[in-house]
Amino acid sequence: MANLRTMSFDAVIVGGGGSGMRAALQLAQSGxxxxxxxxxxxxxxxxxxxxxxxxxxxxxxxxxxxxxxxxYDTIKGSDYIGDQExxxxxxxTGPEAVFELEHMGLPFSRxxxxxxxxxxxxxxxxxxxxxxxxxxxCAAADRTGHALLHTLYxxxxxxxxxxxxxxxxxxIVQNEDKAVVGVVAINIETGESxxxxxxxxxxxxxxxxxxxxxxxxxxxxxxxxxxMALRAGFPVQDIEMWQFHPTGIHGAGTLVTEGCRGEGGxxxxxxxERFMERYAPNAKDLAGRDVVARSMVLEILEGRGCGPExxxxxxxxxxxxxxxxxxxxxxILELSRTFAHADPVKVPIPVVPTCHYMMGGIxxxxxGQALTIDREGNDxxxxxxxxxxxxxxxxxxxANRLGGNSLLDLVVFGRASGIxxxxxxxxGIDLKEATQDDIDRAMVVLNKINSSTEGENSAKLRGELQTxxxxxxxxxxxGDFMEQGxxxxxxxxxRIQNVFLADKSLAFNTARIxxxxxxxxxxxxxxxxxxxxxxxxxxxxxxxxxFQERDDDNWLCHSIYFPGSKEIGKRSVNFSLKTxxxxxxxxxxx
Amino acid sequence: xxxxxxxxxxxxxDQEPYMQDFEFDAQxxxxxxxxxxxxxxxxxxxxxxxxxCREGVCGSDGVNISGKNGLACITPISDAVRGNxxxxxxxxxxxxxxxxxxxxxxxxxxYEKIQPYMxxxxxxxKIERLQSPEERSKLDGLYxxxxxxxxxxxxxxxxxxxxxxxxxxGLLQAYRFLADSRDTGTEERLSNLDDPFSVFRCxxxxxxxxxxPKGLNPTKAIxxxxxxxxxxxx
Numbered sequence: 001m002a003n004l005r006t007m008s009f010d011a012v013i014v015g016g017g018g019s020g021m022r023a024a025l026q027l028a029q030s031g032x033x034x035x036x037x038x039x040x041x042x043x044x045x046x047x048x049x050x051x052x053x054x055x056x057x058x059x060x061x062x063x064x065x066x067x068x069x070x071x072y073d074t075i076k077g078s079d080y081i082g083d084q085e086x087x088x089x090x091x092x093t094g095p096e097a098v099f100e101l102e103h104m105g106l107p108f109s110r111x112x113x114x115x116x117x118x119x120x121x122x123x124x125x126x127x128x129x130x131x132x133x134x135x136x137x138c139a140a141a142d143r144t145g146h147a148l149l150h151t152l153y154x155x156x157x158x159x160x161x162x163x164x165x166x167x168x169x170x171x172i173v174q175n176e177d178k179a180v181v182g183v184v185a186i187n188i189e190t191g192e193s194x195x196x197x198x199x200x201x202x203x204x205x206x207x208x209x210x211x212x213x214x215x216x217x218x219x220x221x222x223x224x225x226x227x228m229a230l231r232a233g234f235p236v237q238d239i240e241m242w243q244f245h246p247t248g249i250h251g252a253g254t255l256v257t258e259g260c261r262g263e264g265g266x267x268x269x270x271x272x273e274r275f276m277e278r279y280a281p282n283a284k285d286l287a288g289r290d291v292v293a294r295s296m297v298l299e300i301l302e303g304r305g306c307g308p309e310x311x312x313x314x315x316x317x318x319x320x321x322x323x324x325x326x327x328x329x330x331x332i333l334e335l336s337r338t339f340a341h342a343d344p345v346k347v348p349i350p351v352v353p354t355c356h357y358m359m360g361g362i363x364x365x366x367x368g369q370a371l372t373i374d375r376e377g378n379d380x381x382x383x384x385x386x387x388x389x390x391x392x393x394x395x396x397x398x399a400n401r402l403g404g405n406s407l408l409d410l411v412v413f414g415r416a417s418g419i420x421x422x423x424x425x426x427x428g429i430d431l432k433e434a435t436q437d438d439i440d441r442a443m444v445v446l447n448k449i450n451s452s453t454e455g456e457n458s459a460k461l462r463g464e465l466q467t468x469x470x471x472x473x474x475x476x477x478x479g480d481f482m483e484q485g486x487x488x489x490x491x492x493x494x495r496i497q498n499v500f501l502a503d504k505s506l507a508f509n510t511a512r513i514x515x516x517x518x519x520x521x522x523x524x525x526x527x528x529x530x531x532x533x534x535x536x537x538x539x540x541x542x543x544x545x546x547f548q549e550r551d552d553d554n555w556l557c558h559s560i561y562f563p564g565s566k567e568i569g570k571r572s573v574n575f576s577l578k579t580x581x582x583x584x585x586x587x588x589x590x
Numbered sequence: 591x592x593x594x595x596x597x598x599x600x601x602x603x604d605q606e607p608y609m610q611d612f613e614f615d616a617q618x619x620x621x622x623x624x625x626x627x628x629x630x631x632x633x634x635x636x637x638x639x640x641x642x643c644r645e646g647v648c649g650s651d652g653v654n655i656s657g658k659n660g661l662a663c664i665t666p667i668s669d670a671v672r673g674n675x676x677x678x679x680x681x682x683x684x685x686x687x688x689x690x691x692x693x694x695x696x697x698x699x700x701y702e703k704i705q706p707y708m709x710x711x712x713x714x715x716k717i718e719r720l721q722s723p724e725e726r727s728k729l730d731g732l733y734x735x736x737x738x739x740x741x742x743x744x745x746x747x748x749x750x751x752x753x754x755x756x757x758x759x760g761l762l763q764a765y766r767f768l769a770d771s772r773d774t775g776t777e778e779r780l781s782n783l784d785d786p787f788s789v790f791r792c793x794x795x796x797x798x799x800x801x802x803p804k805g806l807n808p809t810k811a812i813x814x815x816x817x818x819x820x821x822x823x824x
Binding site: 040041043044045046048049058095098099102103104105107108109110111112113114115116140143146147150154155157158189218219220252254255331334335338339457458459460502503505506507508509510511514 | 720
């Protein structure tokens with residue numbers, strides 16, 4: 001093999017979204033030589049699409065609000081398989097992390113008192129569920145993700161972070177001790193492959209919603225970190241847990257924020273009935289997302305869907321008035337007019353549950369260190385590898401994420417990863433150099449694609465994959481269907497591995513990148529399928545027709561998918577809080 | 591059938607760029623221009639363009655559509671087809687890397703020049719810095735910029751002086767910080783802009799306003815900066 005050029009850094013962050021840039025900022029501020037590998041210009045990352053806000057107990061809307069109540073809501077929302085230690089850390093550290101963003105310039109909306117505006121979101125309560133609906137989601141109109149991502153990019157510019165923009169990480173480089181010592185990456189503009197060497201490699205690669213045919217996710221959400229981790233032999237956790245957002249625009253899949261319902265909007269069926277009153281008498285339209293999404297699908301299946309095909313429901317906003325909609329939900333008006341040809345000021349928006357968020361991911365501890373599981377079932381740190389944001393499963397979302405918690409997760413754990421790596425770098429990190437063979441191993445997939453002489457078109461294979469996932473692993477799941485789905489994926493695997501890249505040119509060859517992304521999509525989808533078929537219960541977003549009840553005796557645990565054996569194992573959920581007794585599982589109602 | 595005429599250039603193969611016509615059947619649907627590009631790429635994977643969010647918030651897919659700069663993902667073909675023909679070219683005025691992908695380095699360099707970050711060296715409070723809704727409303731129409739470059743690449747002044755004139759996008763962002771009640775860098779910011787080119791090359795042509803896919807008004811922001819420059823003690 002030809003020798004690749006090597007670039008060396010103290011820390012390399014793969015992914016230029018919210019969590020990656022928050023981690024990078026932490027390290028760059030401390031003067032460490034930090035690079036961000038990002039396949040799109042950083043402000044094009046999917047964080048930009050987050051709308052409604054960042055949930056955090058900053059006690060603006062309610063001066064008596066407590067982070068402990070947010071912790072309770074998050075644990076309940078997770079259907080009790082979120083790690084309580086991580087949730088405690090996130091909710092407690094949250095206010096500090098959010099105020100830092102404000103100090104950096106994030107243009108939050110404001111209250112009369114000049115504080116950050118907070119709106120109600122689903123699953124939020126006061127006083128551990130006893131005090132009614134809380135308003136805890138800090139918002140910059142309905143463009144909070146955009147405001148947050150641009151602010152973080154600006155902070156990184158100020159602190160001179162190195163951006164390897166429009167570079168694509170191909171695979172992990174492991175040394176002879178199996179420690180992670182960087183990645184091989186392609187400069188998309190020139191086509192050059194480079195060994196990017198690092199003492200700490202952070203996967204902040206985001207989600208993989210593109211495994212489904214209908215998703216709110218950007219084209220770029222292809223599970224690159226998940227694919228790389230699995231190919232390196234590392235496990236992923238709770239990967240069967242996919243959130244279907246209740247309100248994706250019918251047909252287009254684009255997101256309509258839960259903030260619409262927070263501001264007083266509600267869902268109606270074809271009879272104009274506010275049906276959530278039947279399914280969740282207290283929280284109604286602001287029940288957990290899993291609950292609302294399932295209720296919508298049941299309405300549709302029972303013949304009360306809207307439109308000529310009866311295949312969606314309506315989100316009604318017009319009663320809120322034009323002035324309020326312009327002030328609080330301007331982006332939604334724009335999106336609905338463009339993609340649904342519906343003006344929410346006058347008519348309701350056609351919506352349908354749409355794949356939105358990957359609760360599972362690379363298992364980590366609260367310091368962002370990636371974990372694997374040893375033969376005895378104990379956690380074992382993977383030297384050199386870290387993960388944060390949607391790619392990671394720390395796990396604060398468990399089986400169902402609450403709205404507004406994704407932005408908090410990525411800021412808090414991007415920051416925590418940065419702080420921990422900083423500490424490690426100060427102490428001194430001494431990892432063995434990668435040999436030529438070690439680097440060559442990270443080139444195998446790319447070399448195979450580059451030397452392909454026949455095979456199928458990657459876009460067509462991607463379409464097949466997305467259809468299988470949509471049909472067999474959607475909102476409702478059933479054992480026999482999922483078995484068929486797994487068989488179809490088994491049939492698809494060699495075809496995807498043998499994908500044909502006809503155009504071998506170097507300059508900005510996005511066909512090559514898409515062929516690589518397809519490998520990552522497939523690995524993520526396959527892990528999802530095996531884990532979904534394996535979890536024989538219903539919990540959070542994972543709803544099975546053949547196992548309709550939650551089964552705490554057998555499944556109050558994380559699933560762990562091992563890529564070598566393609567089997568799932570179990571890992572215990574953390575129930576140890578530092579500040580109080582843990583929250584015991586209860587029946588989850590809203 | 592629709593004729594889609596696309597600018598093609600692969601630096602490794604082509605001596606010079608050319609327009610390639612594709613016949614495309616939209617099946618009666620009013621697709622977005624990006625949907626058309628995606629479908630064409632399935633058949634011809636060598637076709638290259640940038641895209642990410644596909645909903646008009648990430649700013650990746652700014653292109654010139656039948657003569658007007660815009661985002662492919664939120665431009666319906668019904669708005670762009672002229673005489674059964676859809677013409678898609680890269681944004682004008684910056685170097686082309688391949689097909690519809692331009693080299694945006696110059697555009698980003700102008701953005702970096704305006705110090706696009708909060709300047710406030712006072713010790714922050716334990717909570718957020720307070721800002722009234724009225725003060726905050728001054729940022730509306732400014733902070734929403736998505737850096738798609740549709741405006742700057744539609745600006746004749748930017749075509750002439752891309753190294754010296756900040757351009758509408760960068761100036762909109764400059765004013766976003768000048769207008770922020772929390773920012774204390776006003777003097778420093780204004781002195782950085784106080785030369786014959788950075789701001790004053792704007793001749794009020796207003797192409798930027800006409801093309802901005804987010805409905806923002808850089809010309810107005812530039813007017814505010816001019817006023818601040820003229821009235822600030824030199």
